Amino acid sequence: MRKTPIYFAHTLQEAEWVRTKISLENSQTFKIIATSLATQLFFFKKRILADDGSAFLSKRFYSKTLEILIRKSHYWYKKLRPYFKSIVVSEIYLYDLLQTPLESAFLSVFYSEYLLRQIQANISSPHFYISAAVNWQLGRWEPTQSTVATYIKDTIPENVILYQPKRQISFPSLKLGLNSVHTLLQLPEYLRQITLRSRTKSVSKGNVDFLMFSSGGGLYQQHPVLKGLRHLNGLIVTGSSSDLDASWIQTTGIPVYPLSAFSTQQLHTREVQVEQALRVLINRQRIHPPQVAPSSNKLAQLLVEMTRLVFLAKYKQTVRQTLLAEQALRTLKPKLVITTHDPGPSALPFVLKAKQQGRKTLVVLHGWQSIKLGAEHASEHAAVWGNYVANWFCDEFGKAKMTIHPVGFPFLESFFPGRKVQPLTALKQKTNIKIGFILTLYPPANIGEFLFFKNIFSVINQRNFKGTILLRPRVDQNVSEIFALARYLNIPFAVPNSSLTEFIGMSDVIVCWDTTAIYWVMMQGKPLIYTTPLWSDGMQPISKYGAAWIPHKAEDIFNIIEKLRYKKEIEHIARGQHRLLQQVIGLSKVSAAVRTQKLISKLITSA
Structure with a gap:
C-alpha cells in the first residue's frame, strides 16, 4: 500500500x-x-x-x-x-x-x-x-x-x-554582551530587594487575622474586597514585585510584602540541601508503571517520564516557594490563609502547609471555565461567583456545599457602580462598523487560530466589508503572525492601546472567545458574538443561557451583524444575558465585595 x-x-x-x-x-x-x-x-x-x-x-x-x-x-x-x-x-x-x-x-x-x-x-x-x-x-x-x-x-x-533542518547561526560574543547588559539592568532590582527584605523587621510576630498570598494578577482583582478589610489585622504577601509599589495597593491600607522578604541565610542553606537531596531522588527514581492492559503500558511509561520531566523543571522553584511559605506561616501565624489561584503551584505551598498546621484556608475565585483542568482547589473553603458555579464545584469535585460560598464577582462589579447593566441595544449604523475581537489562550496552544482569522479575512475581502477589525489579545499572548496576515491581505485592523472597557466601548460588535472579559461585554450592553477558534461551543455556559449569538463559520459573523438591527433579535439575547449574570456571576442587591468581606470575617471569627 x-x-x-x-x-x-x-x-x-x-x-x-x-x-x-x-x-x-x-x-x-x-x-x-x-x-x-x-x-x-x-x-x-x-x-x-x-x-x-x-x-x-x-x-x-x-x-x-x-x-x-x-x-x-x-x-x-x-x-x-x-x-x-x-x-x-x-x-x-x-x-x-x-x-x-x-x-x-x-x-x-x-x-x-x-x-x-x-x-x-x-x-x-x-x-x-x-x-x-x-x-x-x-x-x-x-x-x-x-x-x-x-x-x-x-x-x-x-x-x-x-x-535534520539547518541550524541558525549563533553569535556567542553578542549573546555574552547582551547578558552583561541584562545583569547591569537587574542591579537596581537587586538593591531594591535588599531594601524590601528589611521590611520584615516590622512584620508583627504571630496571630495576624489573615494572610493573603498571590503570585501576580489575581491580587489586583481582589482590591474591591481588600479595601473593606483594613479594620482587620491582615497582611498581603505577593510573588510579583510589580504589586509592591502599585498605587491601588496603597489604598487598601493593608501591609504588603514580597515572598522573598521571608528569606534568611539559614533558610537559603536549607533550600540548597533540600534541592540536592531531591535531585538525587528524582534521578534515582525508577518507577514501574501500575499493572495495566498491554496496550496501555507504553502510555503509562510516557506518563511516568512526563512526571520526571515536570519534577526536573519545577523542583527548585517549588522547594524555594514551599520553604518560604513555611517561614511566612511560622512568622505570622495567621488565623486564615487566603489565596487567589489555588491549585496553582505557587499557591499550594501556602494552602497545604496551612492545612498541616490546622489553619483555615480560603481561595477567592478570579476566573472560571467549566473544565476540570487546574480547577480542583485544595483550600477548605472557596469563594465563587454565583449558584451555577457553586453547584458545578460540588458536582464535579464532590465538594461539600457548606464549603463553597457563592459571593459574586467583586472585580467585575467594581467597574460598574451600583452593579448597573447597560441595556443591550440594536446596531444602528450599516457601514464603518468596528468589530472588536477579544482573544484568549486555549489548550492546545494556538490550535485553529491562524485558520480562524484566515477565513474571516477572506470573507471580508469577498464581501468588500467596509469597516475595521479591532484586536485585543491577552497580555501574554503572541499573535504577531495574525497581525502580519492582516497586513499581507490588506485588512484594515488596529490593536488599540486601551483598557478593556475602552476597547468594548469603541467597538460596535464584540466577537469573544472563552475569556472572563465576555462578562464585561454583557455589562456594557454591546452585541456579543461568542465562539472559539474551532467555531464551536466553548467552555462558558453561554449557549445554555442563550446569552450571545453563536456562529458556526466565518460567514455567520457577518450574517449575524446584519440581524443586529432587529429588536426581536436583541430582546431574546438580552433575556438570556440577564439570567446568566444572576445565576453564573451572582449579581444581586448586595455587592460581591461586601459578601466576600463578610465571609472572610466569619471564617476568621470561627478559627
Whole structure:
C-alpha cells in the first residue's frame, strides 16, 4: 500500500526543510502539519497547503472532547500518585505541589494520542517526517502542539523518518554582551530587594487575622474586597514585585510584602540541601508503571517520564516557594490563609502547609471555565461567583456545599457602580462598523487560530466589508503572525492601546472567545458574538443561557451583524444575558465585595 507522507514543522528552519523536500519529491499527495503560527504563515505565503492539525478535530472539541481528555489526565494523576510518595518537600509530596503542571503535561500525552488516532483514521497509511530536534515541551498552555510530533516519534518509531533542518547561526560574543547588559539592568532590582527584605523587621510576630498570598494578577482583582478589610489585622504577601509599589495597593491600607522578604541565610542553606537531596531522588527514581492492559503500558511509561520531566523543571522553584511559605506561616501565624489561584503551584505551598498546621484556608475565585483542568482547589473553603458555579464545584469535585460560598464577582462589579447593566441595544449604523475581537489562550496552544482569522479575512475581502477589525489579545499572548496576515491581505485592523472597557466601548460588535472579559461585554450592553477558534461551543455556559449569538463559520459573523438591527433579535439575547449574570456571576442587591468581606470575617471569627 502506498504511504502518505505527513510532515511536521514547528520552526521556520523545519518549514524550509519541508518546503524543499516536497518540491524535490514533486508529489501531490502529502499533508503538512505546521504546529506554530510562524510556520502556518510561512506556508500560506508560499501558497502551500498546511494546517495545525485542527482539521482533524471536531467542532465539539472544546465542549466535549477536551473535557474527556482532561478527565483521563485527572484519572492518571490519581493513579500514579502512590508511586512518587518518597519525594517530599517539608512533609508535603512534591507530586501534590505540582498537581496542575502534572495534569497539564499528562494532557499533552492524551491530546497527542487522540490526534494520532484521528490522523490514522482519516489518512491512508500515514508515514511521518519529524525533525530530530523535537522533544517534549512543558509549556504554560498545555498541551503544546510540538509535543504531538514527539509522541508520534516515541510511540511508532517504525513509521517515522527523522530529518535534520539547518541550524541558525549563533553569535556567542553578542549573546555574552547582551547578558552583561541584562545583569547591569537587574542591579537596581537587586538593591531594591535588599531594601524590601528589611521590611520584615516590622512584620508583627504571630496571630495576624489573615494572610493573603498571590503570585501576580489575581491580587489586583481582589482590591474591591481588600479595601473593606483594613479594620482587620491582615497582611498581603505577593510573588510579583510589580504589586509592591502599585498605587491601588496603597489604598487598601493593608501591609504588603514580597515572598522573598521571608528569606534568611539559614533558610537559603536549607533550600540548597533540600534541592540536592531531591535531585538525587528524582534521578534515582525508577518507577514501574501500575499493572495495566498491554496496550496501555507504553502510555503509562510516557506518563511516568512526563512526571520526571515536570519534577526536573519545577523542583527548585517549588522547594524555594514551599520553604518560604513555611517561614511566612511560622512568622505570622495567621488565623486564615487566603489565596487567589489555588491549585496553582505557587499557591499550594501556602494552602497545604496551612492545612498541616490546622489553619483555615480560603481561595477567592478570579476566573472560571467549566473544565476540570487546574480547577480542583485544595483550600477548605472557596469563594465563587454565583449558584451555577457553586453547584458545578460540588458536582464535579464532590465538594461539600457548606464549603463553597457563592459571593459574586467583586472585580467585575467594581467597574460598574451600583452593579448597573447597560441595556443591550440594536446596531444602528450599516457601514464603518468596528468589530472588536477579544482573544484568549486555549489548550492546545494556538490550535485553529491562524485558520480562524484566515477565513474571516477572506470573507471580508469577498464581501468588500467596509469597516475595521479591532484586536485585543491577552497580555501574554503572541499573535504577531495574525497581525502580519492582516497586513499581507490588506485588512484594515488596529490593536488599540486601551483598557478593556475602552476597547468594548469603541467597538460596535464584540466577537469573544472563552475569556472572563465576555462578562464585561454583557455589562456594557454591546452585541456579543461568542465562539472559539474551532467555531464551536466553548467552555462558558453561554449557549445554555442563550446569552450571545453563536456562529458556526466565518460567514455567520457577518450574517449575524446584519440581524443586529432587529429588536426581536436583541430582546431574546438580552433575556438570556440577564439570567446568566444572576445565576453564573451572582449579581444581586448586595455587592460581591461586601459578601466576600463578610465571609472572610466569619471564617476568621470561627478559627
